[in-house]
Amino acid sequence: MTARTKAGADGGTPTGAGADGGTRTKARADGGTRTEAVPALDTDALIDDPDIRIIVCCGSGGVGKTTTAAALGVRAAERGRKVVVLTIDPARRLAQSMGIDSLDNVPRRVKGIEGEGAGELHAMMLDMKRTFDEIVEAHADAERARAILENPFYQSLSAGFAGTQEYMAMEKLGQLRAREEWDLIVVDTPPSRSALDFLDAPKRLGSFLDGRFIKLLMAPAKMGGRAGMKFLNVGMSMMTGTLGKLLGGQFLRDVQTFVAAMDTMFGGFRTRADATYKLLQAPGTAFLVVATPERDALREAAYFVERLAAEDMPLAGLVLNRVHGSEAARLSAEQALAAAESLGAENLENDGIVDQAAGKAGLREPADSPAAGHAPAPSEAEADRRPVTTEELTAGLLRLHAERMQMVAREQDTRDSFTALHPEVPVTAVAALPGDVHDLSGLRAVGDRLATGSAPAGAV
Amino acid sequence: MSRFQVVSGKGGTGKTTVAAALALALATEGRRTLIVEVEGRQGIAQLFGADSLPYEERRIAVAPGGGEVYALAIDAELALLDYLQMFYKLGGAGRALKKLGAIDFATTIAPGVRDVLLTGKACEAVRRKDRQNRFVYDYVIMDAPPTGRITRFLNVNDEVAGLARIGPIHNQAQAVMRVLKSPETAVHLVTLLEEMPVQETADGIAELRAAELPVGRVIVNMVRPQLLDGDALRTASGGRRKEIAKTLTRAGVTGSAALVRPLVEQAAEHAQRVALEREQRTVLAGLGLPGYELPLLGEGVDRAGLDELAAALREQGAGQGESGRGAGS
Ligand SMILES: Nc1ncnc2c1ncn2[C@@H]1O[C@H](COP(=O)(O)OP(=O)(O)OP(=O)(O)O)[C@@H](O)[C@H]1O
Ligand SMILES: Nc1ncnc2c1ncn2[C@@H]1O[C@H](COP(=O)(O)OP(=O)(O)OP(=O)(O)O)[C@@H](O)[C@H]1O
Ligand SMILES: [Mg+2]
Ligand SMILES: [Mg+2]
Numbered sequence: 001m002t003a004r005t006k007a008g009a010d011g012g013t014p015t016g017a018g019a020d021g022g023t024r025t026k027a028r029a030d031g032g033t034r035t036e037a038v039p040a041l042d043t044d045a046l047i048d049d050p051d052i053r054i055i056v057c058c059g060s061g062g063v064g065k066t067t068t069a070a071a072l073g074v075r076a077a078e079r080g081r082k083v084v085v086l087t088i089d090p091a092r093r094l095a096q097s098m099g100i101d102s103l104d105n106v107p108r109r110v111k112g113i114e115g116e117g118a119g120e121l122h123a124m125m126l127d128m129k130r131t132f133d134e135i136v137e138a139h140a141d142a143e144r145a146r147a148i149l150e151n152p153f154y155q156s157l158s159a160g161f162a163g164t165q166e167y168m169a170m171e172k173l174g175q176l177r178a179r180e181e182w183d184l185i186v187v188d189t190p191p192s193r194s195a196l197d198f199l200d201a202p203k204r205l206g207s208f209l210d211g212r213f214i215k216l217l218m219a220p221a222k223m224g225g226r227a228g229m230k231f232l233n234v235g236m237s238m239m240t241g242t243l244g245k246l247l248g249g250q251f252l253r254d255v256q257t258f259v260a261a262m263d264t265m266f267g268g269f270r271t272r273a274d275a276t277y278k279l280l281q282a283p284g285t286a287f288l289v290v291a292t293p294e295r296d297a298l299r300e301a302a303y304f305v306e307r308l309a310a311e312d313m314p315l316a317g318l319v320l321n322r323v324h325g326s327e328a329a330r331l332s333a334e335q336a337l338a339a340a341e342s343l344g345a346e347n348l349e350n351d352g353i354v355d356q357a358a359g360k361a362g363l364r365e366p367a368d369s370p371a372a373g374h375a376p377a378p379s380e381a382e383a384d385r386r387p388v389t390t391e392e393l394t395a396g397l398l399r400l401h402a403e404r405m406q407m408v409a410r411e412q413d414t415r416d417s418f419t420a421l422h423p424e425v426p427v428t429a430v431a432a433l434p435g436d437v438h439d440l441s442g443l444r445a446v447g448d449r450l451a452t453g454s455a456p457a458g459a460v
Numbered sequence: 461m462s463r464f465q466v467v468s469g470k471g472g473t474g475k476t477t478v479a480a481a482l483a484l485a486l487a488t489e490g491r492r493t494l495i496v497e498v499e500g501r502q503g504i505a506q507l508f509g510a511d512s513l514p515y516e517e518r519r520i521a522v523a524p525g526g527g528e529v530y531a532l533a534i535d536a537e538l539a540l541l542d543y544l545q546m547f548y549k550l551g552g553a554g555r556a557l558k559k560l561g562a563i564d565f566a567t568t569i570a571p572g573v574r575d576v577l578l579t580g581k582a583c584e585a586v587r588r589k590d591r592q593n594r595f596v597y598d599y600v601i602m603d604a605p606p607t608g609r610i611t612r613f614l615n616v617n618d619e620v621a622g623l624a625r626i627g628p629i630h631n632q633a634q635a636v637m638r639v640l641k642s643p644e645t646a647v648h649l650v651t652l653l654e655e656m657p658v659q660e661t662a663d664g665i666a667e668l669r670a671a672e673l674p675v676g677r678v679i680v681n682m683v684r685p686q687l688l689d690g691d692a693l694r695t696a697s698g699g700r701r702k703e704i705a706k707t708l709t710r711a712g713v714t715g716s717a718a719l720v721r722p723l724v725e726q727a728a729e730h731a732q733r734v735a736l737e738r739e740q741r742t743v744l745a746g747l748g749l750p751g752y753e754l755p756l757l758g759e760g761v762d763r764a765g766l767d768e769l770a771a772a773l774r775e776q777g778a779g780q781g782e783s784g785r786g787a788g789s
Contacts, residue, residue: 060472061471061472062470062471062472062656091655091656091659092659093655191471192471295760326722326726327721327722327725328719328722328723328726330715331713331719335713336713338712339708339711339712339713340711342711342712343707343710343711390700390703390704390707391707393700393704394704394707394708394711396687396727397704397723397724397726397727398708398711398713398723399687400687400723400726400727400730401723401726403685403687404726406758407758410758410759434729434732434733434736435732435733435736436654436655436656436736438655
């Protein structure tokens with residue numbers, strides 16, 4: 001990582017090729033040429049804007065939400081803001097290097113924020129169960145709180161109900177915002193399969209807590225007196241009877257105790273969820289949709305962009321993460337492969353060695369096969385350890401380049417289909433770093449790319 | 461090979477893809493497999509280019525040699541109504557319960573009930589026999605919840621057997637647990653050669669073992685070809701650049717002098733990635749589990765891609781040897 005961070009514009013940086021201002025010219029496979037303008041996402045303008053108080057990083061699973069949130073936090077702090085980053089399930093090494101791996105559910109100051117006029121970075125890792133417990137403790141008297149916390153039903157709900165994490169992230173955001181201690185809050189979102197879960201889950205939990213059946217369980221007596229409730233009454237006794245038989249009486253009693261104990265809190269949940277929802281719609285909030293240049297991730301991103309618009313939530317733009325480019329883009333995949341072939345033929349003439357043993361893989365170095373116990377051991381693993389000839393080496397470089405160019409082309413195609421759907425969405429591209437991002441210098445490298453990546457990516 | 465194959469792994473690592481490929485791989489030589497989806501996403505149908513699956517076992521593919529792959533998307537609500545019907549002959553009352561939101565209640569907020577139903581249905585398919593007393597499915601493959609939830613998901617039957625101390629659900633939960641903890645079941649974890657999924661795999665295996673659930677294999681997915689390794693690269697960066705430029709020119713590449721640096725740098729990145737992947741392989745090797753490896757398909761996974769992955773699994777031994785249907789007791 002360290003070696004790469006200052007390397008700025010080399011190999012993997014999408015700006016390396018075709019950096020020709022705001023437009024991009026792409027030679028199509030069919031020979032035609034297309035020029036289009038994608039608006040640039042200026043992340044520095046965003047994090048420098050004192051009116052922006054909340055940045056939410058959304059996206060489908062594994063695309064780089066946590067990395068983007070942390071990188072923006074570091075960059076904003078080093079540019080002078082007082083920032084708090086709320087991370088959710090960060091990679092262990094990243095959490096350790098930021099000093100937030102202890103789970104106490106409060107922000108910690110991150111050491112190592114540097115530069116003239118630097119502000120402060122605070123960060124925390126969300127503890128979902130603890131956040132839930134804190135709400136209970138804050139909104140119920142001691143005795144009632146204890147009854148709830150000890151209830152087995154509550155324990156199972158707080159530990160794993162689908163949507164609890166999204167809901168608790170919103171709660172925590174509301175709490176952080178209310179403290180008025182930071183001028184920028186960067187929020188990561190839970191690792192769900194769909195970015196939409198972030199918007200949908202709290203509502204689902206809310207409507208569930210509001211559900212008719214819960215009310216029935218809670219206050220059968222109250223309901224029974226009213227006219228027209230006869231059906232419910234019958235339903236209720238049949239219900240408790242059936243469920244009782246099905247689940248055992250104790251289970252149902254636990255549920256009823258839990259629901260009764262939570263009764264007073266339901267209103268509070270709903271009110272706060274509504275308030276946080278409004279906060280997300282406010283002009284001081286900006287959403288960043290993170291995606292990798294893959295079909296599924298970009299399709300999710302497109303859904304999410306549409307949902308944000310429908311919910312009146314302010315979208316700042318798309319962060320296209322882990323993008324590949326090439327500084328040698330003028331050499332096409334086909335040319336590179338043809339050149340590699342001709343070297344292979346030459347090699348064969350020279351000393352009779354062919355490197356096709358690894359099949360599609362092309363030049364696999366026989367002397368140092370992978371297979372540390374896991375790969376099916378290739379048969380050529382025991383081959384000789386003779387030095388690599390320049391022809392072999394060059395052919396290897398060319399094949400590698402061909403692979404890279406094919407990837408660049410595939411990524412460009414998926415990007416194009418997103419752009420065709422949403423040409424209005426500003427985009428910034430972040431190059432794929434060769435290693436994981438797990439320390440401040442890695443986050444700075446991502447931050448640099450976030451800031452400069454609005455130039456068009458390594459087009460063919 | 462265990463008859464119930466559970467496929468878990470970190471989100472997005474390829475659980476659904478691998479489960480589908482495994483179902484194809486195991487459906488050779490006239491065998492019949494069932495792939496079970498529990499997350500309500502219709503990922504399997506999408507993968508096979510089929511319409512959304514109803515709550516019903518359907519044949520979705522024919523494997524080489526006449527094998528058949530069936531699929532079932534389990535819907536927790538419908539499964540609960542099924543159970544109520546089975547145990548209480550509820551009929552219309554079931555609909556009334558649904559109207560009240562009770563079914564919704566039972567299947568959403570009580571995660572235990574939901575998961576008992578899902579695992580229960582899958583285990584029922586594992587144990588189901590036909591008139592000749594042969595297993596209906598040779599193998600049942602589950603596209604399971606991700607690593608973070610898998611132990612709880614499979615173990616919830618223990619939890620629920622504790623909560624619901626009597627009644628049919630209690631008995632059902634115990635019966636399911638017996639299948640899940642037996643050698644009839646194998647829980648596989650899919651991973652990539654990256655730090656986070658590998659870490660999650662290691663944690664997941666520890667959890668599964670602590671819960672006495674049978675861990676199967678680590679399946680490394682999206683393995684990229686290794687084109688050039690560190691040794692070759694060190695040679696390249698050490699003073700051979702001029703020779704490389706000459707060789708490029710000889711191979712017909714114009715302007716080769718300017719290309720050497722970026723080409724060598726690309727190779728350096730590649731070598732760095734290979735080194736990182738090797739580290740992750742070492743971690744995986746330390747887990748002491750057998751594994752499968754599946755290549756990254758450059759063009760994404762379509763039906764032909766699935767066949768390719770299934771073939772790779774077969775080459776590595778999946779579905780070889782003993783068969784399920786006749787062999788079971
Ligand atoms: N630009 C990049 N180059 C290289 N690696 C990256 C890049 N961005 C993210 N990563 C790596 O990818 C992995 C996933 O990133 P991250 O944890 O940020 O994703 P996420 O969207 O938060 O995932 P989840 O949905 O699981 O929470 C991490 O190991 C991270 O270091
Ligand atoms: N071997 C492979 N080569 C290329 N692409 C793959 C491979 N395996 C999976 N993919 C792709 O990766 C993406 C994620 O795969 P898949 O949906 O199977 O993962 P998953 O673990 O089931 O995800 P989720 O956690 O969302 O359920 C899909 O786009 C799939 O086509
Ligand atoms: Mg994350
Ligand atoms: Mg899936």
